Amino acid sequence: MNVNEQITTFLKSNLLDKYLIGQTTASETEEVEHYVNTYPEVKKVYEKLQDKLELSAQINAVKAPKNALDNILNALEEETPVVQIQPNKPKRKWFSLAIAASVVALIFAGSSAYLFVQNSNLSNENQVIVDEIFDLRSDIAKNNSRLTDILEQFKQLNNPETEKYVLKGNRSAKDLKTVAYINPKEKKSMIDVVSLPQLPDDQVYQIWADIQGKMVSLGILTEADRKLQEIPYTEDALGLSISVEPKGGSLERSSDTPVAEISLKLND
Known part of the structure; x- marks a missing residue:
């Protein structure tokens, strides 16, 4: 005792x-x-x-x-x-x-x-x-x-190995803005949800990593996630994108035209 x-x-x-x-x-x-x-x-x-x-x-x-x-x-x-x-x-x-x-x-x-x-x-x-x-x-x-x-x-944000990527929405979600922080050396990924436009109750925002043309889900984004948080690190990711999916998320990205996307330059 x-x-x-x-x-x-x-x-x-x-x-x-x-x-x-x-x-x-x-x-x-x-x-x-x-x-x-x-x-x-x-x-x-x-x-x-x-x-x-x-x-x-x-x-x-x-x-x-x-x-x-x-x-x-x-x-x-x-x-x-x-x-x-x-x-x-x-x-x-x-x-x-x-x-x-x-x-x-x-x-x-x-x-x-x-x-x-x-x-x-x-x-x-x-x-x-x-x-x-x-x-x-x-x-x-x-x-x-x-x-x-x-x-x-x-500590991760101030690490010189950490890269910052800003994902802004296109015309379909012009007020969308998120910031991704990726450190390939320590294999750490974080995302800061700055703003998300309102969606119908049966839809959600989902973030994806592009690995040699295959889209891998990194999770669902919500207004409740408006704080710096960790997301799964993906080795050799070529880019990140955000799409609108049915409530609960999808195993595959349902749209070839995401509402936001950005290329990563981790291998340059």
């Missing part, structure tokens, strides 16, 4: 909650203090839970009614003389004790319910914090991956 998995398992164990309310054993206390002092993520969760617990205790502190204790004592004082004067009526004594016991039971039940709710809330908040931490880590990993891809693309 790696460190991240260990931290996740620990945070989900609710040991932090038990530690904050003093319910951990000696070994559990040692484990909690080890994680808090060793891992900044755990310490951050611990401090946040501690702050929330203190704030919650201050906000939800409930004082007993001002006259509750006086009322109980007065009730007991009122009943006690009766028991002493008439010892043959024990029922009233037990009735008074039952009242006092009921009040104590209600106070205890209320305190237990309050602590249970607070513990449940802390557990839920703890899980939310854990999820937020791992969502943040996931976003950082995705951003780092995208940054790596962008740096690699700029």
